Amino acid sequence: MRAEHEPTTPATTEPKPHLRFDGVALTRGERRVFDGFSLTLTEPRIGLIGNNGSGKSTLLRLAGGLLMPDAGTVQVHGLDTREHRRDLPRHIGFLFQNPDHQILFPTVEEEISFGMTENGLPTKEAKRQAAALLAEHGCAGWEGRATHALSEGQKQLVCLLAVLSGGPSILLLDEPFSSLDLPTRLDLRRRLRALPQRVVMVTHDFDLLRDFDRLIWLEAGRVRMDGAPDGVLPAYFDSVGYAGPGT
Numbered sequence: 001m002r003a004e005h006e007p008t009t010p011a012t013t014e015p016k017p018h019l020r021f022d023g024v025a026l027t028r029g030e031r032r033v034f035d036g037f038s039l040t041l042t043e044p045r046i047g048l049i050g051n052n053g054s055g056k057s058t059l060l061r062l063a064g065g066l067l068m069p070d071a072g073t074v075q076v077h078g079l080d081t082r083e084h085r086r087d088l089p090r091h092i093g094f095l096f097q098n099p100d101h102q103i104l105f106p107t108v109e110e111e112i113s114f115g116m117t118e119n120g121l122p123t124k125e126a127k128r129q130a131a132a133l134l135a136e137h138g139c140a141g142w143e144g145r146a147t148h149a150l151s152e153g154q155k156q157l158v159c160l161l162a163v164l165s166g167g168p169s170i171l172l173l174d175e176p177f178s179s180l181d182l183p184t185r186l187d188l189r190r191r192l193r194a195l196p197q198r199v200v201m202v203t204h205d206f207d208l209l210r211d212f213d214r215l216i217w218l219e220a221g222r223v224r225m226d227g228a229p230d231g232v233l234p235a236y237f238d239s240v241g242y243a244g245p246g247t
Protein backbone atom coordinates (compact mmCIF):
# COMPACT_ATOMS: atom_id res chain seq x y z
CA MET A 1 0.00 0.00 0.00
CA ARG A 2 1.33 3.46 -0.89
CA ALA A 3 1.93 5.90 1.97
CA GLU A 4 0.04 9.23 1.92
CA HIS A 5 3.13 11.31 1.22
CA GLU A 6 4.60 9.06 -1.44
CA PRO A 7 4.86 10.87 -4.80
CA THR A 8 2.61 9.59 -7.55
CA THR A 9 4.15 8.43 -10.81
CA PRO A 10 4.19 11.32 -13.29
CA ALA A 11 1.79 10.88 -16.20
CA THR A 12 4.41 11.90 -18.81
CA THR A 13 7.38 9.79 -19.84
CA GLU A 14 9.68 12.77 -20.56
CA PRO A 15 13.28 11.61 -20.22
CA LYS A 16 14.84 13.02 -17.07
CA PRO A 17 17.85 15.24 -17.59
CA HIS A 18 21.03 13.71 -16.26
CA LEU A 19 22.81 17.07 -16.32
CA ARG A 20 21.39 20.52 -16.03
CA PHE A 21 23.08 23.94 -16.05
CA ASP A 22 20.88 26.80 -14.99
CA GLY A 23 22.01 30.42 -15.24
CA VAL A 24 25.63 29.41 -14.62
CA ALA A 25 28.29 32.11 -14.28
CA LEU A 26 31.95 31.33 -13.76
CA THR A 27 35.06 33.49 -13.84
CA ARG A 28 38.48 31.87 -14.02
CA GLY A 29 41.41 34.20 -13.46
CA GLU A 30 40.47 37.40 -15.26
CA ARG A 31 38.15 35.66 -17.66
CA ARG A 32 34.38 35.34 -17.48
CA VAL A 33 34.10 31.84 -19.02
CA PHE A 34 30.32 31.44 -18.57
CA ASP A 35 27.64 34.03 -17.92
CA GLY A 36 23.98 33.08 -17.63
CA PHE A 37 24.66 29.71 -19.25
CA SER A 38 21.79 27.21 -19.32
CA LEU A 39 21.68 23.74 -20.87
CA THR A 40 19.78 20.52 -20.21
CA LEU A 41 21.28 17.18 -21.24
CA THR A 42 19.11 14.09 -21.58
CA GLU A 43 20.52 12.13 -24.53
CA PRO A 44 22.70 9.04 -23.98
CA ARG A 45 25.68 10.25 -26.02
CA ILE A 46 26.56 13.90 -26.24
CA GLY A 47 29.64 15.48 -27.81
CA LEU A 48 31.09 18.89 -27.00
CA ILE A 49 33.03 20.60 -29.75
CA GLY A 50 34.47 24.07 -30.24
CA ASN A 51 37.74 25.91 -30.68
CA ASN A 52 40.44 26.07 -28.02
CA GLY A 53 39.36 28.13 -25.05
CA SER A 54 35.63 27.98 -25.84
CA GLY A 55 34.82 26.44 -22.44
CA LYS A 56 34.46 22.70 -23.12
CA SER A 57 36.71 21.41 -20.34
CA THR A 58 35.35 23.98 -17.93
CA LEU A 59 31.81 22.78 -18.66
CA LEU A 60 32.80 19.16 -17.96
CA ARG A 61 34.50 20.20 -14.72
CA LEU A 62 31.37 22.04 -13.64
CA ALA A 63 29.30 18.93 -14.44
CA GLY A 64 31.66 16.74 -12.44
CA GLY A 65 31.65 19.04 -9.42
CA LEU A 66 35.38 19.75 -9.88
CA LEU A 67 34.46 23.42 -10.26
CA MET A 68 31.56 25.22 -8.62
CA PRO A 69 29.67 28.02 -10.41
CA ASP A 70 29.95 31.57 -9.04
CA ALA A 71 26.22 31.93 -9.74
CA GLY A 72 23.46 29.63 -10.97
CA THR A 73 23.24 25.89 -10.44
CA VAL A 74 24.54 22.66 -11.89
CA GLN A 75 22.52 19.51 -11.25
CA VAL A 76 23.46 15.85 -11.71
CA HIS A 77 20.37 13.62 -11.71
CA GLY A 78 18.61 16.49 -9.96
CA LEU A 79 21.30 16.85 -7.28
CA ASP A 80 22.84 20.31 -6.90
CA THR A 81 26.62 19.84 -7.23
CA ARG A 82 27.19 22.45 -4.53
CA GLU A 83 25.09 20.60 -1.95
CA HIS A 84 25.91 17.04 -2.99
CA ARG A 85 29.59 17.27 -3.81
CA ARG A 86 30.43 14.12 -1.83
CA ASP A 87 27.72 12.07 -3.59
CA LEU A 88 28.91 12.95 -7.09
CA PRO A 89 31.58 10.24 -7.49
CA ARG A 90 28.78 7.66 -7.18
CA HIS A 91 27.13 9.12 -10.28
CA ILE A 92 29.98 10.57 -12.30
CA GLY A 93 33.14 9.05 -13.74
CA PHE A 94 35.66 11.60 -15.07
CA LEU A 95 38.33 10.62 -17.57
CA PHE A 96 41.02 13.24 -18.06
CA GLN A 97 43.08 13.80 -21.18
CA ASN A 98 46.33 12.87 -19.47
CA PRO A 99 46.23 9.56 -17.56
CA ASP A 100 49.23 10.67 -15.48
CA HIS A 101 46.92 13.29 -13.93
CA GLN A 102 44.53 10.53 -12.93
CA ILE A 103 46.54 7.49 -11.86
CA LEU A 104 47.04 7.38 -8.10
CA PHE A 105 48.39 3.93 -7.30
CA PRO A 106 51.53 1.91 -8.10
CA THR A 107 49.72 -1.20 -9.34
CA VAL A 108 46.84 -1.80 -11.73
CA GLU A 109 44.96 -3.80 -9.11
CA GLU A 110 45.06 -0.98 -6.56
CA GLU A 111 44.10 1.58 -9.19
CA ILE A 112 41.02 -0.36 -10.25
CA SER A 113 39.88 -1.64 -6.85
CA PHE A 114 40.14 1.76 -5.11
CA GLY A 115 36.76 3.04 -6.35
CA MET A 116 35.07 -0.15 -5.17
CA THR A 117 36.59 -0.13 -1.67
CA GLU A 118 35.65 3.57 -1.44
CA ASN A 119 32.07 2.45 -2.16
CA GLY A 120 32.30 0.07 0.80
CA LEU A 121 33.22 -3.22 -0.89
CA PRO A 122 35.57 -5.42 1.18
CA THR A 123 39.13 -5.39 -0.19
CA LYS A 124 39.12 -9.08 -1.15
CA GLU A 125 35.91 -8.76 -3.16
CA ALA A 126 37.12 -5.51 -4.76
CA LYS A 127 40.28 -7.28 -5.92
CA ARG A 128 38.23 -10.17 -7.30
CA GLN A 129 36.01 -7.77 -9.25
CA ALA A 130 39.04 -5.81 -10.48
CA ALA A 131 40.52 -9.02 -11.90
CA ALA A 132 37.18 -9.87 -13.52
CA LEU A 133 36.87 -6.38 -15.05
CA LEU A 134 40.39 -6.65 -16.47
CA ALA A 135 39.67 -10.09 -17.92
CA GLU A 136 36.41 -8.83 -19.42
CA HIS A 137 38.36 -6.13 -21.28
CA GLY A 138 41.08 -8.40 -22.58
CA CYS A 139 43.64 -7.59 -19.88
CA ALA A 140 43.62 -10.79 -17.81
CA GLY A 141 46.56 -10.98 -15.41
CA TRP A 142 47.35 -7.26 -15.43
CA GLU A 143 46.65 -6.90 -11.68
CA GLY A 144 50.27 -6.82 -10.53
CA ARG A 145 51.58 -4.60 -13.34
CA ALA A 146 53.18 -1.29 -12.37
CA THR A 147 50.99 1.59 -13.56
CA HIS A 148 54.00 3.82 -14.32
CA ALA A 149 55.38 1.19 -16.73
CA LEU A 150 52.26 0.98 -18.91
CA SER A 151 52.12 2.61 -22.33
CA GLU A 152 49.89 5.68 -22.79
CA GLY A 153 47.10 3.60 -24.32
CA GLN A 154 47.32 0.99 -21.56
CA LYS A 155 47.19 3.75 -18.96
CA GLN A 156 44.10 5.21 -20.64
CA LEU A 157 42.44 1.81 -20.57
CA VAL A 158 43.29 1.26 -16.89
CA CYS A 159 41.93 4.74 -16.10
CA LEU A 160 38.72 3.91 -17.97
CA LEU A 161 38.34 0.62 -16.06
CA ALA A 162 39.11 2.37 -12.75
CA VAL A 163 36.40 4.92 -13.51
CA LEU A 164 33.92 2.17 -14.50
CA SER A 165 34.66 0.18 -11.35
CA GLY A 166 33.01 2.92 -9.28
CA GLY A 167 29.73 2.14 -11.13
CA PRO A 168 28.94 5.67 -12.37
CA SER A 169 25.88 6.26 -14.55
CA ILE A 170 27.50 9.20 -16.36
CA LEU A 171 30.95 9.35 -17.96
CA LEU A 172 32.57 12.72 -18.57
CA LEU A 173 35.44 12.30 -21.02
CA ASP A 174 37.85 15.12 -21.76
CA GLU A 175 39.67 14.35 -25.02
CA PRO A 176 40.40 10.80 -23.91
CA PHE A 177 42.00 9.74 -27.19
CA SER A 178 44.27 12.64 -28.04
CA SER A 179 47.60 10.93 -27.42
CA LEU A 180 46.73 7.46 -28.66
CA ASP A 181 47.86 5.69 -31.80
CA LEU A 182 45.20 4.61 -34.31
CA PRO A 183 44.80 0.94 -33.23
CA THR A 184 44.53 1.89 -29.53
CA ARG A 185 42.13 4.71 -30.38
CA LEU A 186 39.92 2.35 -32.40
CA ASP A 187 40.02 -0.21 -29.61
CA LEU A 188 39.00 2.30 -26.93
CA ARG A 189 36.30 3.68 -29.23
CA ARG A 190 34.83 0.19 -29.55
CA ARG A 191 34.89 -0.28 -25.79
CA LEU A 192 33.24 3.08 -25.18
CA ARG A 193 30.52 2.43 -27.76
CA ALA A 194 29.58 -0.77 -25.93
CA LEU A 195 29.19 0.87 -22.50
CA PRO A 196 25.74 1.40 -21.03
CA GLN A 197 26.70 4.68 -19.32
CA ARG A 198 25.59 8.09 -20.46
CA VAL A 199 28.54 9.81 -22.08
CA VAL A 200 29.47 13.45 -22.45
CA MET A 201 32.68 13.74 -24.42
CA VAL A 202 34.94 16.59 -25.44
CA THR A 203 36.87 15.54 -28.50
CA HIS A 204 38.38 16.70 -31.76
CA ASP A 205 37.96 13.14 -33.07
CA PHE A 206 35.02 14.10 -35.26
CA ASP A 207 34.64 10.62 -36.76
CA LEU A 208 33.79 9.31 -33.33
CA LEU A 209 31.02 11.88 -32.95
CA ARG A 210 29.17 11.05 -36.15
CA ASP A 211 26.88 8.52 -34.48
CA PHE A 212 26.36 10.52 -31.27
CA ASP A 213 22.83 11.55 -30.32
CA ARG A 214 23.60 15.24 -29.93
CA LEU A 215 26.48 17.66 -30.49
CA ILE A 216 26.90 20.96 -28.75
CA TRP A 217 29.21 23.49 -30.36
CA LEU A 218 30.55 25.96 -27.83
CA GLU A 219 31.93 29.33 -28.75
CA ALA A 220 33.25 31.76 -26.13
CA GLY A 221 31.18 30.16 -23.37
CA ARG A 222 27.94 30.13 -25.34
CA VAL A 223 26.12 27.48 -27.37
CA ARG A 224 26.71 28.39 -31.01
CA MET A 225 24.82 25.35 -32.32
CA ASP A 226 23.09 22.36 -30.78
CA GLY A 227 21.68 19.38 -32.66
CA ALA A 228 22.38 16.18 -34.55
CA PRO A 229 25.96 15.57 -35.76
CA ASP A 230 24.98 15.73 -39.45
CA GLY A 231 23.87 19.35 -38.93
CA VAL A 232 26.41 20.61 -36.40
CA LEU A 233 29.63 19.10 -37.82
CA PRO A 234 29.34 20.58 -41.35
CA ALA A 235 28.44 23.98 -39.88
CA TYR A 236 31.45 23.85 -37.55
CA PHE A 237 33.75 22.76 -40.39
CA ASP A 238 32.42 25.62 -42.58
CA SER A 239 33.10 28.14 -39.84
CA VAL A 240 36.77 27.17 -39.71
CA GLY A 241 37.17 26.72 -43.49
CA TYR A 242 37.66 22.96 -43.26
CA ALA A 243 36.50 21.00 -46.30
CA GLY A 244 37.79 17.58 -45.29
CA PRO A 245 41.07 15.72 -44.88
CA GLY A 246 43.96 17.23 -46.83
CA THR A 247 42.59 20.81 -46.82
Ligand SMILES: Nc1ncnc2c1ncn2[C@@H]1O[C@H](COP(=O)(O)OP(=O)(O)OP(=O)(O)O)[C@@H](O)[C@H]1O
Pocket residue numbers: 028029030031033050051052053054055056057058059
Ligand atom coordinates in the same frame (compact mmCIF):
# COMPACT_ATOMS: atom_id res chain seq x y z
N1 LIG B 1 42.85 27.59 -14.37
C1 LIG B 1 42.48 28.61 -15.15
N2 LIG B 1 42.80 29.89 -14.82
C2 LIG B 1 42.42 30.91 -15.61
N3 LIG B 1 41.72 30.76 -16.74
C3 LIG B 1 41.39 29.54 -17.12
C4 LIG B 1 41.74 28.39 -16.34
N4 LIG B 1 41.25 27.30 -16.97
C5 LIG B 1 40.64 27.74 -18.07
N5 LIG B 1 40.71 29.08 -18.16
C6 LIG B 1 40.17 29.91 -19.24
O1 LIG B 1 38.83 29.52 -19.45
C7 LIG B 1 38.51 29.54 -20.84
C8 LIG B 1 37.93 28.19 -21.22
O2 LIG B 1 38.93 27.19 -21.05
P1 LIG B 1 38.64 25.65 -21.32
O3 LIG B 1 39.86 24.91 -20.91
O4 LIG B 1 37.35 25.29 -20.71
O5 LIG B 1 38.49 25.64 -22.89
P2 LIG B 1 38.41 24.41 -23.88
O6 LIG B 1 37.30 24.72 -24.82
O7 LIG B 1 38.37 23.15 -23.13
O8 LIG B 1 39.80 24.56 -24.63
P3 LIG B 1 40.79 23.44 -25.27
O9 LIG B 1 40.13 22.95 -26.54
O10 LIG B 1 42.02 24.24 -25.57
O11 LIG B 1 41.03 22.37 -24.25
C9 LIG B 1 39.81 29.88 -21.57
O12 LIG B 1 39.79 31.23 -21.92
C10 LIG B 1 40.89 29.64 -20.55
O13 LIG B 1 41.96 30.52 -20.72
